[in-house]
Amino acid sequence: MKCTLKIKDTNGKEIFSAAVKENEKTDLPVKGINDRIYSVEISSADQIETKTSFSVLKTAETPKVKICRSSDYAALDINGKIVPALMYAFNPFDRALDVLSAQFAASGIHIHHYLYPLAFGWRGDGTYDWSDFDRLAERVLKNDPDGFLYPRIFITTPQWWDEANPEELKVFTDGKKYKTNYSVSQDPLQAGSKYSAMGFNRKTTVESWFSKKWKNDASAAMKSFIDHTQNSVYRANIFGYFIACGKCGEWQMPSINGGINWEDISTPAIKKFREWLSAYYKSNQTERVKNWPALKEWKYEEIKIPSTSCLTAYNSEHHYNDKEQKLAAAADIAPADIARAIPPNFVRRHIARYGVFRDTNQSRDTLEYYRFIKKSFADLISFFAAQAKSASKGKSVIGMFTGYLIGEFFQECDGEYLQFAFDDILKNAADLDIITSPYHYYKRQNIPEHDSNMRLISGSVLHSNKIFINENDQRTIAGGSGLYTWTYAGEKTPEE
Numbered sequence: 001m002k003c004t005l006k007i008k009d010t011n012g013k014e015i016f017s018a019a020v021k022e023n024e025k026t027d028l029p030v031k032g033i034n035d036r037i038y039s040v041e042i043s044s045a046d047q048i049e050t051k052t053s054f055s056v057l058k059t060a061e062t063p064k065v066k067i068c069r070s071s072d073y074a075a076l077d078i079n080g081k082i083v084p085a086l087m088y089a090f091n092p093f094d095r096a097l098d099v100l101s102a103q104f105a106a107s108g109i110h111i112h113h114y115l116y117p118l119a120f121g122w123r124g125d126g127t128y129d130w131s132d133f134d135r136l137a138e139r140v141l142k143n144d145p146d147g148f149l150y151p152r153i154f155i156t157t158p159q160w161w162d163e164a165n166p167e168e169l170k171v172f173t174d175g176k177k178y179k180t181n182y183s184v185s186q187d188p189l190q191a192g193s194k195y196s197a198m199g200f201n202r203k204t205t206v207e208s209w210f211s212k213k214w215k216n217d218a219s220a221a222m223k224s225f226i227d228h229t230q231n232s233v234y235r236a237n238i239f240g241y242f243i244a245c246g247k248c249g250e251w252q253m254p255s256i257n258g259g260i261n262w263e264d265i266s267t268p269a270i271k272k273f274r275e276w277l278s279a280y281y282k283s284n285q286t287e288r289v290k291n292w293p294a295l296k297e298w299k300y301e302e303i304k305i306p307s308t309s310c311l312t313a314y315n316s317e318h319h320y321n322d323k324e325q326k327l328a329a330a331a332d333i334a335p336a337d338i339a340r341a342i343p344p345n346f347v348r349r350h351i352a353r354y355g356v357f358r359d360t361n362q363s364r365d366t367l368e369y370y371r372f373i374k375k376s377f378a379d380l381i382s383f384f385a386a387q388a389k390s391a392s393k394g395k396s397v398i399g400m401f402t403g404y405l406i407g408e409f410f411q412e413c414d415g416e417y418l419q420f421a422f423d424d425i426l427k428n429a430a431d432l433d434i435i436t437s438p439y440h441y442y443k444r445q446n447i448p449e450h451d452s453n454m455r456l457i458s459g460s461v462l463h464s465n466k467i468f469i470n471e472n473d474q475r476t477i478a479g480g481s482g483l484y485t486w487t488y489a490g491e492k493t494p495e496e
Helices: 097-106 131-141 159-164 212-230 267-280 286-296 309-313 323-331 364-391 417-428 458-463
Strands: 002-009 014-021 037-044 047-055 065-070 073-078 081-084 088-090 111-117 122-124 152-154 240-244 397-401 434-438 467-471
Touching: 065 081, 065 397, 065 467, 073 467, 088 097, 097 111, 097 131, 111 131, 131 212, 212 364, 240 364, 240 434, 267 364, 286 364, 364 397, 364 417, 417 458, 458 467
Parallel strands: 088 111, 111 152, 152 240, 240 397, 397 434, 434 467
Antiparallel strands: 002 014, 002 037, 037 047, 065 073, 073 081
16 A cells, blocks of 8 residues: 655644655655654545654754752753753653653753663663663653753662572561562562552562672663663753662662661671771770660660551551560660671660660660761762763763651651761762752642641752752642542553
8 A cells, every 4th residue: 555654843834745655664854854843644545544743853962961050049051051950750651751741841841850760671780771761762852852851760679680689688677688568569560669550669679788789780780871871862862860769769778667677687788887887996896895884774764666657557567566575675785796786676776865865875876877877878879979970971960869857767767867968968979969859748638738848958958069959749739639649650540
C-alpha cells in the first residue's frame, strides 16, 4: 500500500511531503530545519492512518550550569542566562507524563526533574544499558525541545548485586540481611522506591552505606550514566544530576520495626565504626575504658521513650514499651574495648538524665555513635557529589535531599540523626550545589485548615555556597477535599 508522509510545524504548515511504502523504514529529513516541535502524519487515500509529534534538538554541547541568587531568590545560570530555580518532578512511568511535560513547558517551566533508578540500566559488573533513559528523555523533549533534564538518579543496588555481594549488605539489629516486618511489592521492578504499580517497590535487602565495594560500584554505574547522557543527542538539554539513595531516595537509613532500629551491624559498618573510634581516641582507649562504668549509672525513669502510635504499633516486634524489655536493653552495654565495640541499642540511645539533654558520662556510648553517624554521612554525601561533579567535567549542577533537621527523630525515632551533619555538609561538601527538602507530612492533606511545616532550616543555606529548592509535594484544594493523592503507573480511579 502506498502512503503519504507529511511533516508539519506547530501552525499546521506543511514543510515536507513524500510517498512511502508500507512496512518500509523511512528516515525523516530533519537536517536543515529549525529546532522546534513538529508533527508527522502518514495517510492513505486522504485518510490519516497515524499521527505523532517529534522535536528537533539543538546541536550543541552540554551547557555550563551554575547556581546563583537573583534578588535573594535561588536561581540558575545556564550558559550565562539567569533562570528561576523552578522545576517540576514526576514519576516517569505515569501515563500522564507526555501530557504533563507539554503542559508545564507551555506554562514556562522548562526544567524537568524525573525519577530514574540506575538499577534499570545497571545490568552486571561493569555492564550498563541506558537506552530506557534515552526513551524517557525523548518523551519529554519531544514536547519541550528547549527543556532541560534534571534526572533524580537512584544509586540503590539492583537485586542481582545484592545476591552477588551478600557481605556488603546491611545487617539489621535482628541479625538478618533482610526486612522481616515489611510490606513488599511483588512487582518485578526491583528499584527500591516509587516505580511500580504499587507506588512503592520495596526491596527486602539493601546495600550497606559503609561498604567500599558498594561505593565504588555505585559510583562507576553513576559515572557511566552521566558519561552516556553527556555524549547523547540530548546533551545540550542536560541541566544536572540529583543523587538519591535510601528510603524514598531521601538518604534516610533503611530500618525495621517502624523506623526504630536503623543501626547497621554489618561487617563493613562495624569495621568503619571501630576505625572511627580508634581515630577519635587517637589509638588510646584509656579514657574510654576509664569512663565506661558511668554508663551503668541510670534509673528507669531516665529512659525517655515516649508512648507514641508508631512505637505502640510495632511493640510486638521490639517490646520497647514493655518495662522488662526496657530494663534489659538499658543494661545491655557494649564492650569498652574498641576492638569489640558495637552501636548502642535503641533504649541505650534514649537514656537522658536531663530530659532532652544528655549526661556526657552516662550517655557516652550514644554521643560517640551519633558523632560517628554524622561524620560518616557527611563524608558519604561529599563522596558521591564529588564523583558526579567530576563525571560531568564540572558542567552540571549536583543536588541531593538533606538537611531534614526538623524530622521524625524529635518524636521517638532517631534514624534521621545523620541529618545533623547538615552544617558539615554545607561547609565541606564542595561539589553539592542544590539542597532539597520536602515539607513535613503531618498536615499535608489538601483542606483549608491543613498546612505544612518546613523540614529544613532554609536560612542556613543562605550562608553557604549552595541554594535551596523546596520540594512542594503537597496537593491543592483543586485536588479534591481531604485527599492526598499521587499518580501511580496503572491507576484507573482515585481509589485505585
